[in-house]
Amino acid sequence: MLRAAPFIKRSGESKLRHYYSLEFAKQALTEIKSGTSTPEILEYILTSGVVLDAASRGVFEIVDLCLKYFPELMWDTNFAKKLIIKVVEGRHIKLFRLVIKNYPIRYLADDNYMNFDLMEAVTKWSSRCESPDVSGAAFLMQRELQWFQAVEDRGFLSSERLTYMEKKKSYWEKFVEQREELLKDARQWMKETSSSCSLVATIIITVAFAATFTVPGGNDGNKGIPIFLNKGSFMVFVVANALALFSSITAALMFLAILTSRYAIEDFLFSLPRKMILGLTFLFLSLVFMLVAFGSALMIVLSERLKWIYIPITLLAAIPIILFAILQLPLYGEMVESTFLPRLYRLLKFCK
Template sequence: MSPLLHNLVICFDSSGNTILDLAGKLAPQNKLNLVSGPAFQMQQELQWFKEVKQIVPSTFWKRLNLEMKDPYVVFTEEHEKLKVDGEKWMKDTSSSCTIAAALIATIAFAAAITVPGGNNQQSGLPIFSANIGFIIFAISNAASLFTSSTSLLVFLSVLTSRYAEEDFLHTLPRSLILGLLTLFLSITSMIISFSATVYIMYGQKKAWVLLPVATMACLPITSFVLLQFPLLVALISSTYGAGIFRN
């Protein structure tokens, strides 16, 4: 480090605060507004605190200022409200996604029981079991059930999380990323399963039906990408990217 930075690291102000104590203070609102959502803001504050901690001597990590507070206490007190707001945002988002995942899992389970075309009364096997469309239906419906169930469990884990400060750095964003990805896969698989069912029932005799069905099938997938993909990109970028330290 340069001599100037070295002096900055080991010095403290009139209140006995080191730069780690100052990093533990809540950022001004104009800096917080650079990222949207209190959970992202909490994550950014933690990233900044951890980055400053790396250049501060370890003897300063527990050093008390004139108010008899160490940097960790300063950070906790300054970010108490932001932590509560971040917890509320996480729970609201997870609750909404949990409802969607539960509906998809219910639909996929019902579709697996009542297969298109019904079953052969003598053998009990599906009537269209040899049809390529039925194979696509079976695979996509199973994928929809498994991914929606996984998404449901992931979002439930977010709802029941302890919501400690450290959880906002990696644990909670990682769970939200996994939940959104599996939810997107379940929606896509559900649409493919429905399209395969339409093909089985009408594709061979009324081929003109497939075009509007295929067109409309793209609507929910496109809507999810447009509405939720920016959130997913922001989560991945802030958790695994360079974040606020990018060049």
């Protein structure tokens, strides 16, 4: 507790500084707008690069405040273009939503130079493109592909799409070329993760299959019927064991499909992430069902002697599930959201 206290204190102080900094910025903008003529302030903001620098660094609050107090900024087409390019280069989804809300990008569709600048921005790779909310190199590659597809699908090539088809191909080639190292890391991440998970799935298959023929309590010597067949806990064991076996087999097949994939860069957009998510889902389910089967087997064996045994068994079986929920569920949720409900596509659909 003594070690955790300084961290909590620093976190609270950081949030407090952020809050008061934001309040100070609001107060300053209010005073500036009321005490100085608007054209002079707009000229200063446009020439100083304050908003563009904040957008490049992903400081949403500053950009939001400036656009709220001075919406006239987005009337300047050159400023709007530069702002959009900075946001795309930094891969700031929240800022992208803000910008296209104030200045719908479809108004820039007829500007071919703007189209090319945006394609240059989305194909450019730098350390700023890496995001802390992405689970592994494979999903970082997926995020990059989503940005490229979003920029392309929004019609940034305008009516000259066919004329500049060769140019668009060069952008794709440049996109792939600049992400060769990321593609290698994504392939390695997928292979290593699939190999580890398939090993776990194989172990569960072996255990669940063996448990089918070695039921708790044994079988009747004459008829071969399980002795505890009429017990409710025995039926729980049978059902849970069967579900664990089927889930682990499905998970192993999904990971096998990943290991035998061609690992083309396009596969990291939908195909491979979906297989990985499905494989992890069935693997997690098989672990849960295995714990349920194990707990019910213990209750069958010990319930005659220890009537209260189901309480500690239930608590102990819940520990791994709770640990998984705390440690892995946020990352798993990010994988699911990135693949099936990507924020980038949702905001673009909303702003059409």
